[in-house]
Amino acid sequence: MIEVKKAITLVILLCSFFTGCTEKNKIQQPPNVVLFFVDDMGWQDTSVPFWDRLTQFNKTYKTPNMERLAQKGIKFTNAYATPVCSPTRVSLMTGMNAARHRVTNWTLKPDQMQPMELNHAVLEFPEWNYNGIGLDSLTPHAAYAEPLPKLLAENGYYTIHAGKAHFGAIGYPSSNPINLGFDVNIAGHAAGAPASYLGSDNFGNGIAGKEVWAVPGLEKYYGQDIFLTEALTTEVLTALETPVNKKQPFFLYFALYGIHTPLMENNRFVNSYREMGLEEPEARYASMIESMDEALGKVMDYLEAKQLEENTIILFMSDNGGLSASSRGGEKHTHNSPLKSGKGSIYEGGIRVPMLTYWPGITTPNSTEHTPVIIEDFFPSVLEMTQTNLKNTVQTVDGKSFVPLLKGEPKERGALFWHYPNAWGSTGPGIGSYSAVRDGDWKLIYFHQDQKLELYHLPTDIGEQKNIVEVNPEKARALAEKLTIHLQQVAAQMPVNKITQKPVPLPLSILQ
Ligand code: CA
Numbered sequence: 468m469i470e471v472k473k474a475i476t477l478v479i480l481l482c483s484f485f486t487g488c489t490e491k492n493k494i495q496q497p498p499n500v501v502l503f504f505v506d507d508m509g510w511q512d513t514s515v516p517f518w519d520r521l522t523q524f525n526k527t528y529k530t531p532n533m534e535r536l537a538q539k540g541i542k543f544t545n546a547y548a549t550p551v552c553s554p555t556r557v558s559l560m561t562g563m564n565a566a567r568h569r570v571t572n573w574t575l576k577p578d579q580m581q582p583m584e585l586n587h588a589v590l591e592f593p594e595w596n597y598n599g600i601g602l603d604s605l606t607p608h609a610a611y612a613e614p615l616p617k618l619l620a621e622n623g624y625y626t627i628h629a630g631k632a633h634f635g636a637i638g639y640p641s642s643n644p645i646n647l648g649f650d651v652n653i654a655g656h657a658a659g660a661p662a663s664y665l666g667s668d669n670f671g672n673g674i675a676g677k678e679v680w681a682v683p684g685l686e687k688y689y690g691q692d693i694f695l696t697e698a699l700t701t702e703v704l705t706a707l708e709t710p711v712n713k714k715q716p717f718f719l720y721f722a723l724y725g726i727h728t729p730l731m732e733n734n735r736f737v738n739s740y741r742e743m744g745l746e747e748p749e750a751r752y753a754s755m756i757e758s759m760d761e762a763l764g765k766v767m768d769y770l771e772a773k774q775l776e777e778n779t780i781i782l783f784m785s786d787n788g789g790l791s792a793s794s795r796g797g798e799k800h801t802h803n804s805p806l807k808s809g810k811g812s813i814y815e816g817g818i819r820v821p822m823l824t825y826w827p828g829i830t831t832p833n834s835t836e837h838t839p840v841i842i843e844d845f846f847p848s849v850l851e852m853t854q855t856n857l858k859n860t861v862q863t864v865d866g867k868s869f870v871p872l873l874k875g876e877p878k879e880r881g882a883l884f885w886h887y888p889n890a891w892g893s894t895g896p897g898i899g900s901y902s903a904v905r906d907g908d909w910k911l912i913y914f915h916q917d918q919k920l921e922l923y924h925l926p927t928d929i930g931e932q933k934n935i936v937e938v939n940p941e942k943a944r945a946l947a948e949k950l951t952i953h954l955q956q957v958a959a960q961m962p963v964n965k966i967t968q969k970p971v972p973l974p975l976s977i978l979q
Contacts, residue, residue, distance in 0.1 A: 496716070499710075499779040500849055501780070501781045503766065507786070509790075509809065509810075511789065511804070513533050527743070527753065529756075539833075540832065541823070541872070542822075542835045543822035546819070548787050550810065550887060551787055551891060553599065553633055554572070556722075557600055560616075560647065563865055564843055566885075567957035570600070571888060572887070572889040577597075579597060590916055590964065591962060592888060598639050599635030600612060612862040613862065615846055616628070617648030618850060618857075620649075621855075622856070624717060625710035625715045627651045627717065627718070631659060631722045653702045653703065661682045662677035662682065666694070666695075670685055694758055696755075700761075725755045730748040736753075752796075763783070767781070781825045788818055790810045793893050802816075803815075805930045807931045838872055839905055841866070841883045846864060881906075885901070886901075900916060903950070906946055951976070
């Protein structure tokens with residue numbers, strides 16, 4: 468026994484001496500990547516403070532596993548998505564900016580625009596790519612691209628999709644995650660919301676009128692007292708066994724249906740929020756957030772138990788700002804305060820989202836990054852992390868890798884752009900048809916209907932209360948020019964003004 472111990476000690480010493488055997492092994496094994504992607508989660512829907520102070524929202528919501536992840540890695544305070552689901556998901560999977568891929572609104576029914584986009588009083592909206600991602604060049608009204616999971620699978624990764632897909636319209640190949648290059652699809656299809664979160668409702672299956680929204684593929688949980696997020700988590704951990712047993716690197720895209728509507732309670736968590744005095748449906752909403760966080764914790768626990776933590780990168784992101792225009796309790800458009808408005812809006816409440824990153828041995832524990840990043844940046848970032856070749860994709864990639872930021876290296880991201888020549892349905896501050904740019908500390912918004920510009924200096928006015936376009940015309944002009952050049956470069960679609968019968972002019976031209 469003593470001899471064995473001596474031998475082990477000798478091996479450890481030799482390994483340490485010759486630059487470390489274990490370190491060398493770690494470098495040779497490509498890292499696993501977990502992308503934990505929450506639906507409709509706002510910047511304040513967490514106990515992790517993303518602002519420079521703790522808010523009442525941070526004190527209300529319980530997300531201990533997000534806190535655990537933030538302690539391990541980097542918190543991004545200026546991370547952005549698009550204002551609604553599908554444009555964000557298409558940018559994530561293709562690396563393209565929304566103005567370029569033209570899936571600018573949310574997808575569902577094939578070969579048609581959204582009902583609320585028809586018969587608008589002032590604007591005639593363009594024929595956007597309402598069929599979603601196109602997997603060949605012939606698919607009509609689709610963004611032809613080679614998606615992220617396909618590239619990862621070709622590089623030897625085992626790819627798992629779990630939860631909400633929402634990549635393509637009903638009947639088109641991209642509505643099925645398998646066709647994007649995922650080896651496994653757990654419960655993903657064309658729809659962007661579940662009919663029900665409850666196993667006791669069979670997740671909406673068999674309910675008349677809910678066929679489109681019924682969650683597919685979770686039959687074993689029908690009739691059970693189980694929340695959709697919990698069923699997905701169980702399935703994810705089972706699916707991970709395959710690559711783990713084969714020692715194959717994996718990409719887990721865990722895209723929760725939560726915390727999107729319908730706002731339904733997880734009965735294991737809801738009572739503490741009711742006791743706290745939260746009105747309905749805010750108590751239910753809070754229980755969905757805690758359920759989401761529990762799922763994150765279970766994945767992190769699994770990685771630790773399987774001794775995979777040291778070689779697994781964890782990314783946490785949301786697909787748009789928190790819902791505030793409908794379905795919520797309390798005053799509308801205030802649920803992301805200090806950010807203005809919510810989902811569907813071009814104000815910060817609609818697009819700024821919580822983002823966390825943890826790359827063991829690379830990211831500095833418990834650190835904060837203020838550099839702005841946007842959803843299409845995930846595409847080149849994940850390719851770089853997994854050493855997957857980006858060359859020769861059919862699409863032009865607009866995203867910039869944020870890997871240098873994870874390594875603590877300074878990186879100038881350049882301007883971020885949004886473009887939404889569409890109608891969402893609800894009304895409220897900043898909800899409408901618009902384009903926008905953020906460059907450094909400055910943000911310029913161009914509203915299409917009244918051709919109005921708004922300029923904000925975000926560090927001093929995070930709530931976008933003071934439009935300073937008249938005070939600082941030089942800055943407004945510089946940003947209008949940047950935005951115009953971008954829209955021209957990507958051949959962005961503009962609505963037509965029904966009154967003038969002309970396309971809405973590009974922002975720079977209204978200043979001339
Ligand atoms: Ca969403």
